[in-house]
Amino acid sequence: MTQHLWDRLLEAKSRLEPVQSKYRVLFEDPTAPDEPAKVLVPDPNWMACALAGGILPPIDTYQRDRDVPDGQPKEHPYAEPIDAMTEEEAIEYLVMKDIDPAVWRDYQGNRTILKIVPVELIPNDRSFRNAWRVVQ
Amino acid sequence: MSTLTVSNISDATTTVGTSYVVNGSAKASANINQTSTQTIRSNSLNTSSVTDDGTGLTRISYTSGFDNTDYVHIATAAGASGSDGDHSFVPHADTSGHTTTQSHQVRTSRHDGTRQDAKYLMHATLGDLA
Numbered sequence: 001m002t003q004h005l006w007d008r009l010l011e012a013k014s015r016l017e018p019v020q021s022k023y024r025v026l027f028e029d030p031t032a033p034d035e036p037a038k039v040l041v042p043d044p045n046w047m048a049c050a051l052a053g054g055i056l057p058p059i060d061t062y063q064r065d066r067d068v069p070d071g072q073p074k075e076h077p078y079a080e081p082i083d084a085m086t087e088e089e090a091i092e093y094l095v096m097k098d099i100d101p102a103v104w105r106d107y108q109g110n111r112t113i114l115k116i117v118p119v120e121l122i123p124n125d126r127s128f129r130n131a132w133r134v135v136q
Numbered sequence: 137m138s139t140l141t142v143s144n145i146s147d148a149t150t151t152v153g154t155s156y157v158v159n160g161s162a163k164a165s166a167n168i169n170q171t172s173t174q175t176i177r178s179n180s181l182n183t184s185s186v187t188d189d190g191t192g193l194t195r196i197s198y199t200s201g202f203d204n205t206d207y208v209h210i211a212t213a214a215g216a217s218g219s220d221g222d223h224s225f226v227p228h229a230d231t232s233g234h235t236t237t238q239s240h241q242v243r244t245s246r247h248d249g250t251r252q253d254a255k256y257l258m259h260a261t262l263g264d265l266a
Contacts, residue, residue, distance in 0.1 A: 004200070005199065006199040006200040006219065006265055009181070009182055009199055009200060010181075013181065018178040018179075020175065023152070023172075032221065035190065036189075036190045038187050038189050038190070038195075040185050040186075040187045040188075041174050041175060041176060041185055041186050041187070041188065042176075042184075042185050043166070043176050043180050043183040043184055043185055043186070043199075044176060044178050044180070045180050045181070045183070046180070046183065046184045046185065049199075049217060056199070057215050061231065062201075062238065065237070065238070065266070066236070066238070068237075069204070070206075070237065071203060071206035072205075073266070074201060074266035075239070076200075076201065076266070077200055077201075077265065077266050079259055092214060094184060094185055095172055097184060097197070097238075098184055098185045098187065098197040098238075098239065099187075113171065119173060122173045123173075124172045124173055126171065126172070126191065126253060129190060129191045129253075130190050130191050133219070135166040
């Protein structure tokens with residue numbers, strides 16, 4: 001039987017070096033147009049698991065579990081782990097896991113509302129953080 | 137990996153059931169730098185990403201999700217001066233924070249309610265995993 005995902009994460013943390021990603025995901029929420037652009041930051045221990053392979057479940061298990069009600073069995077903890085990904089593939093996986101499908105799948109407007117960018121392109125100065133938008 | 141299956145743990149004077157240890161352990165944790173370009177420091181557990189939603193607003197996503205949305209979230213903020221979070225606190229609103237079994241939003245604020253980025257935002261989550 002496949003080990004629980006949390007146990008696999010604990011085991012991985014004991015042997016894998018964390019990897020700080022060189023990417024960030026900049027996006028806007030089309031259902032909340034007045035909110036500023038958001039920035040997704042990958043976790044370094046998660047990225048180490050993604051690059052190593054044999055730890056994380058298939059992305060479609062998370063997507064199906066979004067619709068599972070509280071307290072009902074979920075698929076992703078015991079799903080068969082997937083193979084190693086490149087950093088770019090890992091970022092795409094994370095977009096589909098941690099960003100609402102309304103942003104990356106369902107949006108049909110003309111604005112560009114999602115960009116994967118090098119971390120250097122995210123401003124250090126947060127003085128006007130709540131005015132950030134995705135540059136068109 | 138080998139498994140130790142026991143009902144109780146004792147230090148020779150006090151005995152507790154292993155369920156206290158299993159259920160009482162934090163299932164996720166992270167230390168996040170909210171200022172500058174945000175980063176997650178390397179000692180995190182069961183966190184897939186954080187999302188900078190704006191000043192003082194950070195969404196935490198879990199790799200191994202929870203069984204239900206009643207999990208317990210504990211967070212604190214740290215900084216070197218009032219301007220970077222050492223005077224802030226971390227409320228958690230479930231009405232507009234869109235808490236799910238896979239993520240929730242934390243909000244660092246000054247005591248007057250104004251959102252504020254903290255030099256370090258630290259959180260731990262307890263509850264039943266899916």
